[in-house]
Amino acid sequence: xxxxxxxxxxxxxxxxxxxxxxxxxxxxxxxxxxxxxxxxxxxxxxxxxxxxxxxxxxxxxxxxxxxxxxxxxxxxxxxxxxxxxxxxxxxxxxxxxxxxxxxxxxxxxxxxxxx
Amino acid sequence: xxxxxxxxxxxxxxxxxxxxxxxxxxxxxxxxxxxxxxxxxxxxxxxxxxxxxxxxxxxxxxxxxxxxxxxxxxxxxxxxxxxxxxxxxxxxxxxxxxxxxxxxxxxxxxxxxxx
Numbered sequence: 001x002x003x004x005x006x007x008x009x010x011x012x013x014x015x016x017x018x019x020x021x022x023x024x025x026x027x028x029x030x031x032x033x034x035x036x037x038x039x040x041x042x043x044x045x046x047x048x049x050x051x052x053x054x055x056x057x058x059x060x061x062x063x064x065x066x067x068x069x070x071x072x073x074x075x076x077x078x079x080x081x082x083x084x085x086x087x088x089x090x091x092x093x094x095x096x097x098x099x100x101x102x103x104x105x106x107x108x109x110x111x112x113x114x115x
Numbered sequence: 116x117x118x119x120x121x122x123x124x125x126x127x128x129x130x131x132x133x134x135x136x137x138x139x140x141x142x143x144x145x146x147x148x149x150x151x152x153x154x155x156x157x158x159x160x161x162x163x164x165x166x167x168x169x170x171x172x173x174x175x176x177x178x179x180x181x182x183x184x185x186x187x188x189x190x191x192x193x194x195x196x197x198x199x200x201x202x203x204x205x206x207x208x209x210x211x212x213x214x215x216x217x218x219x220x221x222x223x224x225x226x227x228x229x230x
Contacts, residue, residue, distance in 0.1 A: 035218070043203060045221035091158065095219075102148055102171060103207075103219055107157040 006106035023092030031097030040088040119222035140208030147189040153202035
């Protein structure tokens with residue numbers, strides 16, 4: 001069975017700093033997708049970034065980028081120039097490559113950004 | 116374009132009663148997923164429907180059930196409510212199951228409190 005592990009329950013950072021959230025996963029599959037979702041206090045889950053396992057290039061979305069290490073089964077999220085609005089719980093998620101499989105989530109990392 | 120909508124926002128039930136939660140997917144999406152987010156337990160996959168059929172279910176007892184209607188909306192039923200069923204229930208949708216790696220979009224959730 002696939003598992004997703006986020007080893008940092010909580011992290012704190014100041015505005016404008018850079019922070020990296022860790023995620024590791026376990027799978028025997030070769031074709032899969034990885035996601036980072038953000039859940040602010042409003043509880044709305046928002047997609048931050050996604051990565052296809054067959055792509056070597058790390059995904060980037062504005063201030064958010066990932067460091068995808070397939071051999072190490074690691075998928076960390078880097079947030080540059082942190083903003084107060086980045087305060088949220090961040091979930092790493094895994095989806096197998098077969099059509100129509102559900103997301104498997106890690107337990108989340110609570111990120112607090114202070115001024 | 117409207118996102119995933121869920122109702123009710125909050126629901127309070129007594130132990131032993133039944134609860135029904137509703138979800139409307141994004142227009143054009145045929146897959147609907149239900150997740151339970153209980154305090155300290157992260158997101159647990161409950162059920163997945165596509166084209167009116169239950170495609171997969173997580174490790175939950177049979178008193179958690181649901182259905183998907185011809186317009187692709189869905190409802191989640193929880194029978195014989197227990198105190199530990201108190202949680203945020205998130206609905207999500209994605210395009211047709213036949214395309215792997217589809218991004219899943221979430222609604223704002225329904226809070227169920229069992230007293």
